[in-house]
Amino acid sequence: MFLQFKSQVTQALTSALEANGLEVTYxxxxxxxxxxxxxSVAFRLAPVCKKSPADIASMLAASINVPExxxxxxxxxxGPYLNFYINQTFLDRTVSxxxxxxxxxxxxxxxxxxxxxxxxxxxxxxxxxGHIRNSIIGDTLxxxxxxxxxxxxxxxxxxxxxxxxxxxxxxxxxxxxxTEKKSDHAIADxxxxxxxxxxxxxxxKAEIDELIQRIEDGDPDVAERFKHAVDLAMExxxxxxxxxxxxxxxxxxxxxxxxxxxxxxxxxxxxxTGRTVVDDGALMVDLSDYGFEKKLVILRSDGTSLYTTRDxxxxxxxxxxxxxxxDVLGADHKLIxxxxxxVLNALGENEPEIVIFEFVSLPEGSMSTRRGKFISTDELLDxxxxxxxxxxxxxxxxxSDDFKQEVANFVGIGAIRYDVVKVSPEKSTVFDWREAxxxxxxGAPFIQYSHARACSILANAEGSGVKLADLEHHISxxxxxxxxxxxxxxxxLTAVIDTAAVxxxxxxxxxxxxxxxxxxxxxxxxxxxxxxxxxxxxSRLVLVDxxxxxxxxxxxxxxxxxxxxM
RNA sequence: GGGCUCGUGGCUUAGCCAGGAUAUAGCGCCGGGCUUCUAACCCGGAUGUCGGGGGUUCGAAUCCCUCCGGGCCCGCCA
Numbered sequence: 082m083f084l085q086f087k088s089q090v091t092q093a094l095t096s097a098l099e100a101n102g103l104e105v106t107y108x109x110x111x112x113x114x115x116x117x118x119x120x121s122v123a124f125r126l127a128p129v130c131k132k133s134p135a136d137i138a139s140m141l142a143a144s145i146n147v148p149e150x151x152x153x154x155x156x157x158x159x160g161p162y163l164n165f166y167i168n169q170t171f172l173d174r175t176v177s178x179x180x181x182x183x184x185x186x187x188x189x190x191x192x193x194x195x196x197x198x199x200x201x202x203x204x205x206x207x208x209x210x211g212h213i214r215n216s217i218i219g220d221t222l223x224x225x226x227x228x229x230x231x232x233x234x235x236x237x238x239x240x241x242x243x244x245x246x247x248x249x250x251x252x253x254x255x256x257x258x259x260t261e262k263k264s265d266h267a268i269a270d271x272x273x274x275x276x277x278x279x280x281x282x283x284x285x286k287a288e289i290d291e292l293i294q295r296i297e298d299g300d301p302d303v304a305e306r307f308k309h310a311v312d313l314a315m316e317x318x319x320x321x322x323x324x325x326x327x328x329x330x331x332x333x334x335x336x337x338x339x340x341x342x343x344x345x346x347x348x349x350x351x352x353x354t355g356r357t358v359v360d361d362g363a364l365m366v367d368l369s370d371y372g373f374e375k376k377l378v379i380l381r382s383d384g385t386s387l388y389t390t391r392d393x394x395x396x397x398x399x400x401x402x403x404x405x406x407x408d409v410l411g412a413d414h415k416l417i418x419x420x421x422x423x424v425l426n427a428l429g430e431n432e433p434e435i436v437i438f439e440f441v442s443l444p445e446g447s448m449s450t451r452r453g454k455f456i457s458t459d460e461l462l463d464x465x466x467x468x469x470x471x472x473x474x475x476x477x478x479x480x481s482d483d484f485k486q487e488v489a490n491f492v493g494i495g496a497i498r499y500d501v502v503k504v505s506p507e508k509s510t511v512f513d514w515r516e517a518x519x520x521x522x523x524g525a526p527f528i529q530y531s532h533a534r535a536c537s538i539l540a541n542a543e544g545s546g547v548k549l550a551d552l553e554h555h556i557s558x559x560x561x562x563x564x565x566x567x568x569x570x571x572x573x574l575t576a577v578i579d580t581a582a583v584x585x586x587x588x589x590x591x592x593x594x595x596x597x598x599x600x601x602x603x604x605x606x607x608x609x610x611x612x613x614x615x616x617x618x619x620s621r622l623v624l625v626d627x628x629x630x631x632x633x634x635x636x637x638x639x640x641x642x643x644x645x646x647m
Numbered sequence: 648g649g650g651c652u653c654g655u656g657g658c659u660u661a662g663c664c665a666g667g668a669u670a671u672a673g674c675g676c677c678g679g680g681c682u683u684c685u686a687a688c689c690c691g692g693a694u695g696u697c698g699g700g701g702g703u704u705c706g707a708a709u710c711c712c713u714c715c716g717g718g719c720c721c722g723c724c725a
Contacts, residue, residue: 107665114669121667124705134705162668203725243725363723374649378723388725412719415651439652440718447718476687492687504660507652509718516659516674520687523673530687538684584664592661595672606689625684647687 082175082572084579086152090118090165093153097145098122103129116157116164117569123161134161172565173556175572179627180554184634187575189230193404197223198433200322200329200409201238204314205245206269208321209455210512211411211441211448217501217640218438219409220327221587224638229582231405237329238395241311242336243388245451247292248275250303250310258313263459265317268310273453297339297385304336321458325494326640338394344386347394348379354427371423373416389417393424396433400425406433407585412440412509436585439509456512461497468518469493477647491642495525498640503591523595525641531598531605532636535629536645538610542622545611554623558616563604564624570600571631578638587639594635601628 087110094108105122113119123134123141130137138158145163147153154168179186199219202212219235227233240246249268252275259267279285295303315332322328338344348364351357356367362382379390399406410418415437422432442448448455469489477485500517503524504510520526543549559565577593580586610621636643 109665109667111667119668124667127705159668240725245725361723365722372650375722381723383723385723387723392725412652413725414720416720417725419651437652442718472687477685508660509653510659513659519674521674522659523687526687527673530685534685534688541684588661592672599672602688603690605684609683611684646685 082152082171082178083569083576086167086171086572087118087576089148089151089153090120093145093147093156093165094120094122094141094163097141100144101140113164115159115162117167118165120163120165121161123163137161138163167569169556171572172559172568175568176554176556176623176627179571179630180623183630184637186630186634187578188228189575189579192230193232194402195226195231195233195405195407196236196399196403197226197233197407198236198238198333198399198409199223200318200327201240202318203240203243203245203450204265204268204311204318205249205272206314206450206455207263207265208318208458209448209450210458210461211455213325213458213461213497214438214441214501214506214510215409215411216322216325216327217498218436218506218587220325220640221498221502221590221638222407222409222436222585224640225578225581225587225590226407228578228634228638231582234330234403235328236331236333238333238335238392239311239315240335240388241307242293242296242339242391244289244293245272246307246310247289247296248272248279249314250306251275251289251292253306253310263317263320264313265315265321266457266459268314268317269450269453273451276451293385294383296336299340307336321462324462325458325498326642333395335388335391335395338391338398339386343394343398344391347397348386348390350428351379351393351424356427366424368420368423368427371420371426373420373423377420377424389421392421396421396425397428397430399433400431406431407436408433409436409438412437434585436506438506441510441512443512461517462493464514465493465497465518466490468520469496472520473647488644488647491644492520492526492529492647495529495641496520499525499528499591502587502639503595505586505588525639526647528594528598528632528636529641529644529647531601532629532632532643533645533647534605535601535625535632538625539622539629540645541611547619547622549622549626552619552623553616554620555616556620558620559624561604561608563600563607564621567600567604567624567628570597571627574631574634590635590638594632594639597628597631597635601632604628 090110091108098105103126105125109121109125110118123138126137127134138161142156142158142163145156147155152167152171154166157164197219200212200216202208223233223235249272252271256271256274258271292303296307351366358365358367358376363378364380365376365378367376377389378387380386396406408418418435425432440447466489469492470485473485473488539549577590581589608621610618610625613621633643
């Protein structure tokens with residue numbers, strides 16, 4: 082509803098400008114504490130009109146026609162500013178729309194197909210706390226895009242043939258694999274050992290090189306061994322992702338593109354652009370006209386392909402299967418993804434949109450699976466669950482053990498997901514246990530609690546015989562500030578989903594979720610529902626149901642559980 | 648050395664792309680509120696050279712230049 086309001090304001094203001102023979106490229110509309118929408122366009126017109134901004138604002142305000150049956154209540158001037166305010170129709174339609182559309186409120190359709198790649202961690206160990214930033218941003222983006230009307234396919238690109246996997250495969254034959262442990266953790270153990278040995282005895286590296294050569298040549302025995310290694314790691318990784326409510330629609334295996342000759346086709350196509358040169362036996366692409374000083378190697382001097390080469394083949398495949406390609410990648414991929422886009426562009430293909438997130442490091446330095454320096458996601462999830470249980474015990478001592486465990490589970494996962502997604506991706510962070518396990522801050526539990534409170538009111542009402550579906554609502558009786566503020570917040574959902582989907586910024590939704598919860602809690606504190614006189618009570622119950630619905634949509638879109646009770 | 652990126656109260660953080668009215672919120676700190684729908688809540692207060700310096704502009708946290716500090720990257724790893 083907010084978007085409709087905004088477009089009506091745009092129209093009204095544009096006509097007023099025309100009426101005065103004025104033209105402007107940008108209306109300077111902004112949300113503001115002073116108005117529902119404010120415009121500072123008068124400043125920009127001052128030089129042209131040779132009048133003061135305040136005079137221009139008054140002049141425009143005088144010629145603004147507030148349309149009948151619209152959403153604008155009035156326009157006021159405050160010095161040079163033009164302040165637009167919403168009317169009761171806006172509030173009424175917002176509530177009616179939410180009520181009528183239920184969980185589909187703010188859902189759009191028909192915007193095309195998206196292939197969204199995220200996580201794609203190398204299968205050489207468990208996910209660590211750096212990887213989950215990728216997973217959580219990616220999963221949340223997927224949910225936002227779906228809500229915004231895209232058909233979304235999330236993909237995990239499995240690196241099943243690089244040097245790292247050769248080392249894991251080699252390690253499986255030289256060290257004891259601990260079958261008691263979760264498989265991805267056991268893989269990390271031997272991977273770390275192998276790296277240590279390879280570091281101490283460099284001559285063993287020849288064995289790894291041989292494996293890489295054989296996998297590239299399509300040796301079925303080596304392929305089988307690699308697959309076994311990858312499966313062990315992936316089994317554990319998928320389980321961990323599942324714990325966080327994250328699931329991929331499909332898994333793309335890197336080796337596929339070598340075996341089906343997409344890689345060699347890709348190399349030929351790149352050669353055809355005339356950009357390739359051979360240097361020391363290696364095939365390189367010149368991208369200097371795209372601003373990349375150094376050439377990009379796409380074939381080693383022994384003729385084998387590199388990660389980049391296979392990634393190019395993968396992206397060429399994706400380009401032919403969707404309308405939007407989106408990759409969520411760590412900051413270390415900034416350069417390489419730029420080069421990848423340049424090559425695709427040179428081939429005349431669509432380029433992916435890249436969402437880059439900065440690193441999560443430990444207080445003692447950056448994380449590394451190879452060196453065994455990382456905190457695993459499983460460990461974090463276990464710790465958060467334990468801590469969450471303590472919190473539930475403290476707050477709901479009289480409930481059953483099952484209830485406590487269930488609450489601890491969704492509160493813990495919610496806290497992690499929300500903590501990660503609320504921060505804009507370009508901020509590098511340092512992992513801190515105390516911070517991660519802190520339940521005092523206003524995060525996911527705050528939003529989930531608001532939802533539970535709304536559910537509780539509705540349940541009590543239904544318990545005393547009220548039929549929610551039959552209630553009549555009269556917007557004119559909702560006159561408290563908290564009621565109006567709440568409705569205005571609810572009205573913004575569509576706009577928030579839309580900008581988050583366009584800009585690929587999931588943290589906007591996180592901020593919005595907090596604001597809605599905040600707004601509902603204030604309403605809850607100051608506006609009695611069940612004890613109000615009947616017609617007032619009914620209208621408020623409808624509003625509570627709308628708030629519950631929006632909170633549940635928002636929680637769902639953030640991948641968080643929306644509890645009826647906690 | 649070069650490139651990219653971040654720097655906002657004690658800590659964490661929004662706003663920056665598309666410059667405007669008292670700079671967003673949380674934690675922590677001080678004080679207040681449970682005989683009313685779940686207090687994982689609500690209300691009030693203190694705390695800010697928006698990293699430093701220049702510039703553009705009627706107006707800069709936001710744009711430009713420069714310096715400082717953190718992170719990431721810089722051809723046959725992924």
